[in-house]
Amino acid sequence: MSTTQETTFQGKIDKGLKIEPRDWMPDKYRTHLIRQISQHAHSEVIGMQPEGNWITRAPSLRAKMVLIAKVQDEAGHGLYLYSACETLGITRDELISQLHTGKAKYSNIFNYPTLTWADIGAIGWLVDGAAIVNQQSLRGTSYGPYSRAMIRICKEESFHQRQGYEIMSKMANGTPEQQEMAQDALDRWWWPSLMMFGPHDLDSAHTSNAMNWKIKRETNDELRQLFVDRSVKQADLIGLKIPDPDLKWNQETRHYEFGEIDWDEFWKVINGDGFCNKERLNNHTTAHTKGQWVREAALAYAEKRNNGVNHE
Amino acid sequence: MADSTLYKYVLSLGDDALVSAQRLAQWTYKAPFLEEDIALSNISLDLFGRANLYLEYAAELKGGNTTADHLAFKRNERQFTNLLICEHPNGNFADTNVRNLFLDTFHKLFLEKLVESKDKQLAAIAEKARKENSYHFRHSSSWVIRLGDGTKESNSKVQTALNNLWMFTGELFEMNKVDLEMSSQKIGVDREALKPQWKSIITDVLTEATLNIPEDVFMTSGGRDGIHTEHLGHLLSDMQYLQRAYPNAAW
Ligand SMILES: [Fe+2]
Ligand SMILES: [Fe+2]
Numbered sequence: 045m046s047t048t049q050e051t052t053f054q055g056k057i058d059k060g061l062k063i064e065p066r067d068w069m070p071d072k073y074r075t076h077l078i079r080q081i082s083q084h085a086h087s088e089v090i091g092m093q094p095e096g097n098w099i100t101r102a103p104s105l106r107a108k109m110v111l112i113a114k115v116q117d118e119a120g121h122g123l124y125l126y127s128a129c130e131t132l133g134i135t136r137d138e139l140i141s142q143l144h145t146g147k148a149k150y151s152n153i154f155n156y157p158t159l160t161w162a163d164i165g166a167i168g169w170l171v172d173g174a175a176i177v178n179q180q181s182l183r184g185t186s187y188g189p190y191s192r193a194m195i196r197i198c199k200e201e202s203f204h205q206r207q208g209y210e211i212m213s214k215m216a217n218g219t220p221e222q223q224e225m226a227q228d229a230l231d232r233w234w235w236p237s238l239m240m241f242g243p244h245d246l247d248s249a250h251t252s253n254a255m256n257w258k259i260k261r262e263t264n265d266e267l268r269q270l271f272v273d274r275s276v277k278q279a280d281l282i283g284l285k286i287p288d289p290d291l292k293w294n295q296e297t298r299h300y301e302f303g304e305i306d307w308d309e310f311w312k313v314i315n316g317d318g319f320c321n322k323e324r325l326n327n328h329t330t331a332h333t334k335g336q337w338v339r340e341a342a343l344a345y346a347e348k349r350n351n352g353v354n355h356e
Numbered sequence: 357m358a359d360s361t362l363y364k365y366v367l368s369l370g371d372d373a374l375v376s377a378q379r380l381a382q383w384t385y386k387a388p389f390l391e392e393d394i395a396l397s398n399i400s401l402d403l404f405g406r407a408n409l410y411l412e413y414a415a416e417l418k419g420g421n422t423t424a425d426h427l428a429f430k431r432n433e434r435q436f437t438n439l440l441i442c443e444h445p446n447g448n449f450a451d452t453n454v455r456n457l458f459l460d461t462f463h464k465l466f467l468e469k470l471v472e473s474k475d476k477q478l479a480a481i482a483e484k485a486r487k488e489n490s491y492h493f494r495h496s497s498s499w500v501i502r503l504g505d506g507t508k509e510s511n512s513k514v515q516t517a518l519n520n521l522w523m524f525t526g527e528l529f530e531m532n533k534v535d536l537e538m539s540s541q542k543i544g545v546d547r548e549a550l551k552p553q554w555k556s557i558i559t560d561v562l563t564e565a566t567l568n569i570p571e572d573v574f575m576t577s578g579g580r581d582g583i584h585t586e587h588l589g590h591l592l593s594d595m596q597y598l599q600r601a602y603p604n605a606a607w
Contacts, residue, residue: 089390096384103598103607104425105408109401112381116397119390126390161598161607211607219605327385335388337513338449341506348505 057258062188065131073257077187078132080259082139085125086150088118090324094158095167103161110207111164117200124196128189144329153236155318162215162229168208170237170275176201177271186258209278216282230279231287239310241268272300363417365538368580370410371438374428376459377403378595382446395495402488409481429599433589434582441524443588447517450503454517456496461557462528463489469545478543497561504565519570526575
């Protein structure tokens with residue numbers, strides 16, 4: 045069945061070599077990557093909103109600087125990933141318009157609101173924590189530019205995770221009101237964080253190809269388990285309670301067992317009916333539309349320079 | 357004990373940086389494209405860093421249990437002494453870049469003098485800020501030029517911004533009692549003396565941008581005396597919300 049090109053391609057992957065932009069690749073590999081990398085890029089960018097929501101209200105000068113730097117990092121991640129995606133033959137404009145039409149998705153997690161300062165702690169700790177688990181695994185992905193973007197990004201994410209955990213730990217050891225905010229934030233962000241790893245592998249449309257092509261290196265369920273094991277210990281350490289009555293340590297498997305995720309909620313949010321879906325997209329579209337005249341001006345200015353029409 | 361003149365001086369410089377930083381932070385995720393999101397938050401971050409240095413020094417001068425955070429989060433509108441241009445709302449991308457251009461050009465000249473301050477701490481802050489400011493100036497001036505010499509629409513937007521903000525530029529060069537005393541002790545800078553150079557740099561940028569220098573108009577002022585536009589109260593109530601709502605909490 046397979047052509048020589050396909051055999052060579054699969055051979056490289058099996059040997060653990062990277063596929064580079066100029067290499068031949070099956071169309072389905074390319075489309076799969078564009079979908080996955082652009083979703084990843086859009087997530088970084090849309091993720092700036094729930095955290096940006098607290099920049100002006102961050103409660104100390106240091107907290108402000110840490111949060112601005114983090115959100116700036118996320119914008120940078122978006123840029124690396126858009127560039128990685130462009131190596132597959134699609135432009136950033138096209139990617140953004142796919143986001144605006146709803147053809148491209150972003151991570152569900154950012155459709156939840158940030159209500160208190162503890163939510164900024166919870167996002168850093170859990171959401172960046174979950175992202176790290178995913179991204180560490182993706183450093184070994186078969187597509188070269190994607191893998192290299194992940195290596196760069198992982199370094200910064202671990203700062204984010206520590207800074208978020210620091211906020212949580214301060215609040216969990218703070219005044220009764222702060223403790224309440226911290227627990228409430230964990231209660232609201234825990235399950236959506238588990239959902240970040242995607243559906244069970246059996247229910248995931250994309251898992252098998254992605255595994256054969258080594259785009260994905262570990263399954264959704266394996267990564268989720270890794271995240272749960274890490275986070276439960278971290279919650280214990282600062283005296284917060286994971287909101288899952290079924291959570292228990294299994295001495296034989298050396299893993300935590302945990303309750304079933306509410307998959308109806310997961311699909312509902314993915315399909316557009318989450319708390320902030322409309323707002324997140326509207327904000328992005330509005331900023332983009334409002335910036336149109338600026339981008340046009342920059343282009344016009346550059347063109348005048350290229351045509352030698354300048355005033356000197 | 358009455359506050360020292362040096363304290364008031366350092367505090368006013370801290371307030372300028374803090375209020376400007378808070379304004380720029382409001383651009384987060386709203387810039388015309390991702391690279392600009394990064395650039396504007398970078399500048400905001402530098403300015404918060406600068407504010408932090410000035411306010412830490414002011415807190416030290418004030419003594420007691422005063423901290424930089426205390427000065428940032430626990431003073432009210434009348435106690436803030438920032439210049440009015442710093443609190444001016446962001447408006448559109450042209451408005452923000454014009455505001456930045458006026459301020460960055462001023463700081464280019466001001467910080468060059470402040471590095472020579474007899475006060476070692478102020479000189480050190482100025483040295484660090486000067487390097488950052490040269491990047492800020494490059495950013496704002498290149499945007500004003502690009503927008504001015506871009507499209508008709510962008511030219512008209514940036515010209516409007518210039519005309520609207522011009523009335524706030526007089527205050528940059530005002531010398532109050534604190535400035536006079538600090539300048540005579542060679543701790544502070546003679547702001548008034550910076551005006552001709554400021555005007556000439558601005559003129560160069562606007563000429564390259566094919567824009568007109570605004571006519572001299574009525575110049576507003578009051579910030580140093582705690583007389584502000586109505587915008588500052590909103591900026592502060594947003595910024596200070598958590599510290600005010602939970603006064604006993606540490607973050
Ligand atoms: Fe990120
Ligand atoms: Fe992150």
